[in-house]
């Protein structure tokens with residue numbers, strides 16, 4: 499506001515150069531370092547006893563959960579070799595937190611680093627100071643890491659899906675910030691690689707380099723859950739078919755159009771599907787050409803090829819024309835990394851969030867909450883105190899109802915059948931939200 503211009507480049511918006519600087523001083527400002535955004539609009543999660551609002555860069559913002567005051571900006575690069583981490587970490591019961599991020603190393607070496615932040619130490623010092631890189635996973639392409647938005651975690655393994663949406667590092671380092679390019683301008687599809695699944699063990703931590711899982715191209719933002727069962731790793735996720743980047747369809751212009759235009763644009767975009775992939779852990783050369791998946795309850799397959807790769811075909815758990823089940827949530831404290839039944843998600847109709855959906859991932863049964871002219875957001879599952887059933891709890895969702903007298907509300911649904919239990923309305927517009935956390 500003071501500068502009267504956009505000063506920091508955001509995901510799809512380029513900063514305006516400082517008009518007071520000539521081309522030479524702009525050049526030197528650039529080489530002093532790219533100013534990376536700290537715009538923490540994507541998620542809020544706890545690290546130890548603190549709460550952080552985050553985006554996907556190296557900057558995370560510590561906030562006071564009571565007053566919502568900004569407490570400090572933390573630069574993860576001071577503690578870890580990463581250029582950013584996802585807004586979707588995993589947390590164990592004891593508070594240990596894991597995340598994954600791109601690492602542009604020395605000599606242009608590229609990797610994905612899985613990082614670990616331990617629980618609060620006995621001396622109550624900041625656990626971030628004790629963070630470490632646990633495992634390094636290689637990139638399928640030199641100079642082009644894939645965009646990573648989330649990852650899977652079972653009791654003993656990490657699952658990383660390397661998608662065909664690539665970040666062109668040369669573009670990133672040369673064009674970005676200097677010539678008015680945005681993060682979005684640095685993405686490009688890889689039309690030939692398909693999608694690669696990587697596994698890493700937790701304890702001892704290590705990359706399982708001989709397990710080369712491949713499947714056809716899809717975009718991936720959100721894992722739903724992953725678990726181990728009878729020597730297999732089951733991975734449930736929200737896929738968008740094809741290698742073209744889904745974010746290309748999320749420009750403001752796409753939603754400003756008439757509904758018929760919105761539908762036409764969505765028809766061209768990658769199509770959504772909830773999928774189950776099954777990764778065998780035990781692989782023997784003599785099983786070449788056979789389906790290695792012997793789990794009784796899934797049609798997902800994994801076939802070993804002569805080059806040592808394992809080709810995966812998924813089981814579809816949910817699909818509908820331009821109807822996405824996205825922003826998935828589960829009963830995390832009970833089911834993360836475990837065999838489970840229920841996923842809750844935001845229903846996107848041609849990219850417009852208009853429903854909350856519950857999906858039984860075992861039977862494929864669905865339940866829906868929907869209200870006219872209402873736009874809900876990610877449904878957070880909060881278990882009932884002392885609950886024993888997986889779906890005994892409530893779903894919390896922020897609902898935007900434009901034009902209503904009270905256009906914003908917090909909706910509370912019974913997670914068993916998606917009936918409304920309560921809503922708290924406010925007299926102001928709340929922008930639609932991406933992700934969040936329930937703090938008791």
Ligand SMILES: CCCCCCCCCCCCCCCC(=O)OC/C=C(C)/C=C/C=C(C)/C=C/C1=C(C)CCCC1(C)C
Nearest residue numbers: 509540553554555581582600681719849851875930931932
């Ligand atoms: C309730 C909203 C409904 C909207 C409907 C949209 C449909 C969505 C369909 C797909 C699901 C996608 C969900 C993802 C949403 C989300 O979280 O988006 C926000 C993400 C942001 C703002 C990410 C910012 C990331 C940045 C700035 C990363 C920067 C970097 C790189 C790109 C390369 C490596 C370096 C660095 C600096 C980390």
Ligand SMILES: [Fe+2]
Nearest residue numbers: 647719720933
């Ligand atoms: Fe996300």
